[in-house]
Amino acid sequence: MKEIICIHVGQCGIQVGNAQWELFCLEHCIQPDGQIVRGEGIKNEISEDSSSIFQEIKLGKYVPRSIFIDTDPMVVDEVRNGRYKSLFHPDNLITCKEDASNIFTRGFYAFGKQVLDISLDRIRKLADSCNNLQGFFIFNSTGGGTGSGLCSQIMSRLSVDYNKKIRLGITVFPSPQISTTVVEPYNSVLFTHQSLCDGLDLNIVIDNQAIYDICYNYLDIENPSYSNLNQLTAQIVSSLTTSIRFNGTLNTNLNEMFTNLIPYPRLLFMLSSNAPYVPYENYCCQQPSTYQISNSVFDSNNMMAKCDPRKGKYMACCMLYKGDIVPQEVYKSIAQLKTKRTIEFVDWCPTGFKIGISRQPQFTLIQKDLPQIERSVCMISNSTAISQLFENMSYKFDQLYTKRAFAHWFVGEGMDECEFSESIEDVAALIKDYEEAGVETSQEDNFVEEYE
Numbered sequence: 001m002k003e004i005i006c007i008h009v010g011q012c013g014i015q016v017g018n019a020q021w022e023l024f025c026l027e028h029c030i031q032p033d034g035q036i037v038r039g040e041g042i043k044n045e046i047s048e049d050s051s052s053i054f055q056e057i058k059l060g061k062y063v064p065r066s067i068f069i070d071t072d073p074m075v076v077d078e079v080r081n082g083r084y085k086s087l088f089h090p091d092n093l094i095t096c097k098e099d100a101s102n103i104f105t106r107g108f109y110a111f112g113k114q115v116l117d118i119s120l121d122r123i124r125k126l127a128d129s130c131n132n133l134q135g136f137f138i139f140n141s142t143g144g145g146t147g148s149g150l151c152s153q154i155m156s157r158l159s160v161d162y163n164k165k166i167r168l169g170i171t172v173f174p175s176p177q178i179s180t181t182v183v184e185p186y187n188s189v190l191f192t193h194q195s196l197c198d199g200l201d202l203n204i205v206i207d208n209q210a211i212y213d214i215c216y217n218y219l220d221i222e223n224p225s226y227s228n229l230n231q232l233t234a235q236i237v238s239s240l241t242t243s244i245r246f247n248g249t250l251n252t253n254l255n256e257m258f259t260n261l262i263p264y265p266r267l268l269f270m271l272s273s274n275a276p277y278v279p280y281e282n283y284c285c286q287q288p289s290t291y292q293i294s295n296s297v298f299d300s301n302n303m304m305a306k307c308d309p310r311k312g313k314y315m316a317c318c319m320l321y322k323g324d325i326v327p328q329e330v331y332k333s334i335a336q337l338k339t340k341r342t343i344e345f346v347d348w349c350p351t352g353f354k355i356g357i358s359r360q361p362q363f364t365l366i367q368k369d370l371p372q373i374e375r376s377v378c379m380i381s382n383s384t385a386i387s388q389l390f391e392n393m394s395y396k397f398d399q400l401y402t403k404r405a406f407a408h409w410f411v412g413e414g415m416d417e418c419e420f421s422e423s424i425e426d427v428a429a430l431i432k433d434y435e436e437a438g439v440e441t442s443q444e445d446n447f448v449e450e451y452e
Ligand SMILES: Nc1nc2c(ncn2[C@@H]2O[C@H](COP(=O)(O)OP(=O)(O)OP(=O)(O)O)[C@@H](O)[C@H]2O)c(=O)[nH]1
Pocket: 009, 010, 011, 012, 013, 015, 016, 070, 071, 072, 099, 100, 101, 102, 103, 107, 140, 141, 142, 143, 144, 145, 146, 147, 148, 172, 173, 174, 180, 208, 226, 227, 229, 230
């Protein structure tokens, strides 16, 4: 058995965590108080696999292998007093007295220090309770000071203390058009630099505008709330971890996925997409076929980040199917997709598909009152198109930084100003890395010949 530990940092990380653990509990038949649901129709084999994410502290009582950390006590207090208050270990809900006021350096230095040591101590205790720890899933947003700054500290400490364990981030990056705080571009650039410096092995990039549009356009939710957005994010993580939690027809474990998805260590930012999204009124209609769902996950409207994959090339795709899936249908569908001109792969890696199939059907938190979806798929893909996100981030950073606007808030907290320029240069280098990965090998040959 391989365990993972979920680390939720800052308001966004914690609120995504609320949805995540609600879904995990549903999938493993665990009630909000941590007691296992026993009774008719519930297969024991389902719950047996839950030990990768839950620890059984006494017979039938389960506690998540998770930790919630925020400088601001308010969001965690909601967990402490909410429906799932007896699910979590109270020592693993860690807070300070006030938030980091959207400033990376406050989360990184000042306030962060107050909770860093205690958080690392609790993480160590969680790690010690595992037989064979596989790694960490880290949830945060880059917009605020805690999610960007404190989370960076935690990532870098984990890379030292647990350098053999995987570190996977589920990160809400700023949306291209909506902005909730003025200094978001600074925080995001500083965080991106930190995640490239030994911070993360793989990062699933989420943006709120993209998931908002999915809720509004596909699920007919008039005013999507954070809670709706988080429910969609939770589904991606559920698919990612299915292979360690349930027996599958074709199991793809996390390490295999990593090997296939990351051709170069810096190209670690992934797109994710899910299908099908079925609006309420269409639920009774015929459910889509394996080919239809496989095709839909390549649609830019299904992507959890605003990014058009047609403007880049895929380096690798991992297709994680759930439900009533026949492997032959999957192979046929993928063969068909490979002939489509709109799905372009880099020429140095033309067959980069990795497939996982689990019999466990997808649970949907948003539509939990409706019948289960028969078959679904989640795709994690590495596409050079993701550089659009970094170009946008870099543009917004420059707008502020050419005037040094708001920079004093960061420098005043103990950061050297050169960290701004180092970080933005790193983002520029990343954009270049993606560009080079997309260059045709034949063009590269010509390029070399010209200079010989
Ligand atoms: N998807 C999603 N995004 C959220 C949620 N809560 C906040 N955000 C986004 O996260 C960014 C703000 O970061 P927060 O997580 O609130 O900040 P923080 O990490 O608590 O940091 P400080 O409050 O500055 O200490 C904005 O882009 C918000 O839109 C949430 O529950 N779900």
